[in-house]
Amino acid sequence: MPDIWQLGTEDERARVAIIGCGGAGCNILRHVTSPPPAIRIALNDAVHPSMADIPSRVLVPAGSLQAYASMDEKAVQTMETDEEKKISAVLLDRDVILILGGLGGELGGWGMGLVGRVARILGDATLALATVPFTMEGPIRRQLAEAQLQLLQKRVDGVVTFSNDRLLQVARDLPLTKAFAALGAIMARPASSLSDVLGRSDVARLRRMLGRVREWRFGMGAGREKHRCFVAVEEAYASPWFTSLPEEVRYAVVLVSSPDAGADATEILRQIRLRSPQAELAWAILSHPPDDDRAVVQVLGGV
Template sequence: MERDARPHAAATDDDHLGPRWRRLPCHRTRNARRDIRLPELPMVQGILISPAPDDEPVPEAWRLGADEERARVAILGCGGAGCNTLRHIAAPPNVDRIALNDALHPAMAGPTRRLLLRPDSLRAFASMDERVVAKMESDEEKRIAAAIMDRDFVIVVGGLGGQLGGWAMSLVGRVARILGDASLAVVTLPFTAEGALRRETASAQLDLLRRKTEGVVVFANDPLLRLVPDLPLARAFAVLGSLMARVVVGLSGSLGRSDLPAVRKMIGRAKEWRFGLGAGAEKHRCFLAVDEAYRSPWFAGRPEDIRQAVVLMGLPPSGGIEEELLREVRVRSPLADIAWAVLPESVPEERAVVEILAGR
């Protein structure tokens, strides 16, 4: 939508776009650079969005996977919940799936690698400061290191509150850091009804995990009771597992090796990461998709507080709506640096799907 030229202003290439459009460099679909012009609107559904102060740095936007060489990613499912999540993950060719548990379980049947570790010493090993104790002495550390040695990026998935998964994910993060690899954790929190002791354990594990990995994406279990109240608990867990799998598959399949330094820095800038998924159809599909993603039960906090965002898009074969989707994200989170990618699976015409990882 074009605007009239600004009066009393020197002519520039952007004059015809009006004063509330900002030029951001970005890659388009065929790897050719172009400018995406994103609007800065003051209101979204009646909520005032404060514009960036004049001294704020201009937020960045760039496309992931612009180079052809994909990052080598390891996805480790830790504990029962993590191994069950691996069952929902159809790994791209650049991804290695690894199941980690204290005993063989049917959910470990699919992954190409399996690690059996004793749970009694995981917390002590994971708690060691790798800056002080950089040498891996334990058998557990050495076995994890051997499994992820040839990887560039490590993603751990699992549930917090038990005696294995939460501590094992932190130990993987410690090993990855010693090896020089970035790591991201995707975790679930226990139901409130599971009791104070389990929730206290989960809180301690989450605190350690945030120190051992670059970032943690948190899914609380309680919103499941509102999202699918009539489903049996096992089916509800399967729904959550499929959502966690979307995060992992979408990100790991989009990363190029040249993206890793910037992505590592982006993930490390945010203390808290959340996930939202949305879909829209017909004329206002982009607005509806992004709006639904921001209304996700796991997308807590104010949209304008988001400072980092990874936007993964499911587009129809004809494409052409990338700019509109990014514009809808920018309207809601004007201060966010954005990394974006187009998912390989196309959606029907007149539809759009968006997955947003948001950090604040």
């Protein structure tokens, strides 16, 4: 049977940095809660209203990011540019870097790749959560997003993608600005949860897991009453961005929040094992609001 192991069992928390790149990334970052020692960082080419409550900021010109992000860290092992030095200054003494942003623009997509390059030179584990443009935004933007995604997959340990097209499945009746805010809140959940639960001893093993597969997917579900665990896992696997067949999942990070966390975690892991019998599982119990009677599960699935 594939391995199963628990995250967050030690007292020393991993030192996590969550960095939002570009306008989309900074908007997602606003929804992230990051208890110490985690920190939030905004990266953009100018001060934007979405950066208002984020004290740590890095301002870089967009024009040079593609060239710098494309430099292979094995061939060019030192950080010589001002942009790299600015980014490395805010990422020093971190263990894990969570990178948020949107693909398809001139700043966010290339900025995520550059952050990944700097983090790798510094020796940090990296996970990126990135949006993919709507099909209706046209082939040029989609092609740019694909190029940025291919580079990002070379620069970070794992990439979770969120298609904007699938956003319409969950927020079809909302105005577009509110739909994007809803997506930002969804993407912020795993970033907030991982920054809260990871221990320093988890980092190396998690990094190896992230790097073993090319594509990662995210799903979240919630259930109440007697069959809450079954319903929560069923919803997570049916999430719009969890597009893989259950049996194709080879690695999964499972984050559980429940009023009866111990018993529910056991049942949730059993339900996931039934759907994805070949998956190696890393799991954690999150803090749970006292007035919430739901079992909530987040699944990051690697295929």
